[in-house]
Amino acid sequence: VESVQKFSQPPARYSEAGLMKELEKTGVGGPSTYAAIISTIQDRGYVTKEEKRFHPTAVGVAVVEFLTTNFENVMAYEFTAKMESDLDAVADGKKKWVEVVRSFWDPMNEKVKTVEEKGERVKVQVESTGEKCPKCHDGEVIIRTGKFGKFLSCNRYPECDYKAQYVEYAGTHLCPTCGGRVVIKKSRKGKFYGCERYPECKWAAWRLEKSDNQNTQKAGNSENQ
Structure with missing residues (x-):
């Protein structure tokens, strides 16, 4: 008998398509709200997109920690799915909106007051x-x-x-246009690379490639914008 040591691997990071599939599977949101959800988590700095996959930021981790500690039931997939179902029932005339809102608002309002008085702030990691x-x-x-x-x-x-x-440099990569250092920037579409000498140099690229004929690494796929 041969014993083999195995280590558990973290789950793969979600792509946009993967995240939408997970939202659909858990009953959270719908086709009309998926784009807004994905836009919100990026606009608020909860995640960054690298190589077309989402990665949590320190702010995102802190927000999730705070909410799961203080609003565990609200963070459960089942809660959001039920709320979606109740709202659909209201739209179909099967439930009264006042009753649905009251069933959520009354306990939520009390919980918020308690957290404001006794809850502890979560520190964002430095x-x-x-x-x-x-x-x-x-x-x-x-x-x-x-x-x-x-x-x-x-x-x-x-x-x-x-x-x-704070300026984050892309290792030893150099701008192929002017020779300045390449910096990492972020946009709604995800991470991209630009020249530290912007706006004098407007070189930018979505990904980097290693130069074959030099010891230093240079950025590839330039897009002068």
Whole structure:
């Protein structure tokens, strides 16, 4: 008998098609709302799209943690599916909308009040850069996530109010147009690559390729926009 050690693998990240299929399977939303759902989770910074698949952000993880801790029943697939069914019944004249809304609103309103009074805030995870703060020289520069994305800050905040724009470079990739460093940017369609010298250089690409004739990596598939 030969024993083999196996490690569990995390589930594959959802693509748009995969996420819509999962929503359909669990009875959440409908064809007319799938696009709005997918747009919302990206617009609010809960996920990023990389290689056509969704990846949760630190904000997304924090939001899910807070909601599952304080509103476990609302986060259940069954709750949303039942709500969808009740609303369909209202539209078909089989249920009265006042009764449906009251059955949800009354307990939800009480729960919200309780969470506002006793609930604990969930901290969004920060990332270390390993660099000293250039302002106070005592703290460390860390990457925080705010309403408008990531930014650099001192870990001694509020004692030190150092703040700077966060720029994520694509390794050693260089812009094929001007030779500047390639940076990672985000849009509604997902992650893309641009030149650090924008707007002077408007080179952009959806993916990168390794150069065959140089030691450094250069960006490929350029799209001058």
